Amino acid sequence: MVMINKMGFYNQFASYYNDVFPLSVEKLNFLSNKFTDTDDGNKILDIGTATGSYAIALAEEGYQVSAVDLNHEMIKLARLRVVNSNLAVNFKVADMLKLDKLYSENYFNGIYCIGNVLVHLDTKKDIKKALGIMAKLLKPKGVVIIQIINYQRILKNNVTQLPVIINEDKGITFSRRYLLEDSKDKIRFITNLSIDKGVKNSYQNTIKLLPLLPDELLDILGEIGFQDVKLYASFSGEGFNEQAVPCIAVGRL
Numbered sequence: 334m335v336m337i338n339k340m341g342f343y344n345q346f347a348s349y350y351n352d353v354f355p356l357s358v359e360k361l362n363f364l365s366n367k368f369t370d371t372d373d374g375n376k377i378l379d380i381g382t383a384t385g386s387y388a389i390a391l392a393e394e395g396y397q398v399s400a401v402d403l404n405h406e407m408i409k410l411a412r413l414r415v416v417n418s419n420l421a422v423n424f425k426v427a428d429m430l431k432l433d434k435l436y437s438e439n440y441f442n443g444i445y446c447i448g449n450v451l452v453h454l455d456t457k458k459d460i461k462k463a464l465g466i467m468a469k470l471l472k473p474k475g476v477v478i479i480q481i482i483n484y485q486r487i488l489k490n491n492v493t494q495l496p497v498i499i500n501e502d503k504g505i506t507f508s509r510r511y512l513l514e515d516s517k518d519k520i521r522f523i524t525n526l527s528i529d530k531g532v533k534n535s536y537q538n539t540i541k542l543l544p545l546l547p548d549e550l551l552d553i554l555g556e557i558g559f560q561d562v563k564l565y566a567s568f569s570g571e572g573f574n575e576q577a578v579p580c581i582a583v584g585r586l
Contacts, residue, residue: 342538346526347384347406352503353526356386360447363568365394367476367583368443377443378436378470380429381450385411385422392422399436401427430459433466441470447480447581452543460545461553468557468586475586477559483573483580484544487511487520495578504529520544547573547580559584 346353364387368377375396379388382400384407392398392415400422402408411424427435429446444467454460467477486492495509505528512521519541526536547564554562562584566577573580 342524342526342536343404344406345536347404347410349503349505349526349528350384350407350410351386352500352505353498353507354383354386354448356390357568360568361387361390363570363581364445364478365391367478368396370476374442374472376441377445378432378441378467380432380444380446380467381448382411382424383407383448385414385424387445387447388422388424389415389420392420397421399423399425399441401425401429401432401435403428429463430454430466433469436470438469439472441475442472443476443478444471445478445480447478449481449542451479452481452484452545453540454543457543457545457549457553460543461557464553465557468559471586473586477554477582477584477586479550479554479582481545481550481580483547483575483577484520485546485548485580486576486578488513488517488544488546489575514541517544547582550580550582554582554584558586561585 377391377396377398379398379400382388382402385400388398388400398421400411403426405426408424408426415422451460451463454463471477493511498507508525510523512523514521521539522542523539524537528534551562551564562582564573565571565581565583566573567579568581
């Protein structure tokens, strides 16, 4: 087993990302349907795009998409996927806490940050700052979509593991475990990527995540100025409940 630092892990993970997390039509339709209601344009920002699957798919639907990720290798692979296309999608390496230096205020009609990306930030103050920047970048009546894990369920039920992802065709197994810090301010997220059942390679990584609760996310979005915020239990549109694995928030300025 190879133990590597966070950025090194994501550099290795980038090559297998689409095999572990293939594009979900249900998720794409959820995003597209929410953004269809935006007024005055079709400019969308994808924060934490990884290899760009949803950014590319939305561009194929006619949206003008800007997509950012902190990892250079992810963005490199995303750019390669559209190198010979005329799609209106632009990929950049960027920090979500500095996006107001990259884009103009009131520029986007919609912003989404899915895949539990938001809780990779170091503090709840950073989360509020990131969501505040999103609000600044959105036009009036702009839509934001945030998806994190439902940490209320994790903490209340002492959940220590997420479902293992197995891609038998590619020989890939991706396991995810949780270990609560003594202070309970952070959760250790331990991942293991096994290639060819570990015969070829096995990569393990540990990072600390913020266990942001659904009510905390709602409060922060409300404080920033988002209105009519709704929580969902899945990208099928099911209303949120305590046993939901994800927590999906949709709000409008």
